[in-house]
Amino acid sequence: MPKSDSRPDLTQVLQASRAPRRRWPWAIALLAVALTSWLWLRPEAAPTTLRYDTTPVTRGDLTVTVIATGTVQPTTRVDISSELSGTLAAVMVDYNDEVSEGQILARLDSTNLQSRLTTAEAQLAAAAGRLIQAEASATEAAETWASTAALDQRGLAVRSTVIAAKAANDRAAASVAIAKADLQLAEASLEEAKTDLAKADIRSPISGIVLNRAAEKGMIVAATLNAPVLFTLAEDLSRMQLQVDIDEADIGRVAVGNAANFSVDAYPGRSFPAQITQLRYAPEETDGVVTYKAVLTVQNDDLLLRPGMTATATITVAREPGVLLVPMAALRYAPPISDGAGRSGGGLLGLIMPSGRGSSRGKADGSSIYVLRAGAPEKITITAGASDGKMIAVSAATLAEGDQVITGQSDR
CATH class of the missing domain: 2.40.30.170 (Efflux pump adaptor protein, beta barrel domain)
Structure with a gap:
């Protein structure tokens, strides 16, 4: 009796492995038919409605501010320093003191300035004496030159004598001019010394009040390009x-x-x-x-x-008095615009997408607002006026006080 072969038939193995795979396409097809039938036969969803946020149009006065x-x-504020260098010998005012124009606020040590004034006075006196002396010498030289010139015209004067007399007369006139210049210089020096001595008294240029005082007795003041501020005055608070x-x-x-x-x-x-x-x-x-x-x-x-x-x-x-006022949000609102992608679009995608999902918000350009009338938004073209950031003045032929302007919306 022949020995039986225990190995499975190869054909049976292949058929056994293919049998389950043939069922998958039918299963997928049945699932698709079932899903399509459910979407087609399911109850229609309740339509989505919009709830509008409204604000009544008011009439009133609009004030725009910044x-x-x-x-x-202070209207006038003056910082006071010293034009001269030196040591403060006295300070006459304090904080909050009222001062008048020309009043002395502080005084510098004027010992050196007084000495300069005395020197200048002496130099002026010397210059005045030199001028008198020069003028006397000039008068003498002029007389001598006149006599010599007369003799020279008659041929009785020696040539060298004539030349010497003419030179002496010219030198005398020059000496007078130099003496006059020296006198003017001495006078200027004296005026400068007097001015510096006067500047030793630091005075107020205005009538007002002392806001700040940095000056102290014994303080050394250096008159430089960045001279310290001694007093700060304010005029008429x-x-x-x-x-x-x-x-x-x-x-x-x-x-x-x-x-x-x-x-x-x-x-x-x-x-x-x-x-x-x-x-x-x-x-x-x-x-x-x-x-x-x-x-x-x-x-x-x-x-x-x-x-x-x-x-x-x-x-x-x-x-702007007595104008129609609406919120700024009303100018930024625009109703939704439908793109037609609803249930009526056809196809499986149209069945899956809920109705109304394809709508988009319109664009507001600030030239119109929407008023809720008979439950629907109505577009009204407006002329915008001034705004305070919250409310804006508008005007339109078909807009009246009490109209409900739409500022927003929400699904309900």
């Missing part, structure tokens, strides 16, 4: 100025004559009036930020404001 910060300063920095984005809206109100930390809750009197063209740059200096006049009759106080000013740049 905020700026700066410091309170009852009328001061506020210097503020206007941002370059706001400088075009600000003008001379604009009214303003400002506050300082020393008096919280209190407002002080001011008015712009100067807008400077020179730019000032700090950390890449460009600003321009504005100067405002301030009345300080009660002397509450002090130099150097930090102030925050609110400058009124425009007023």
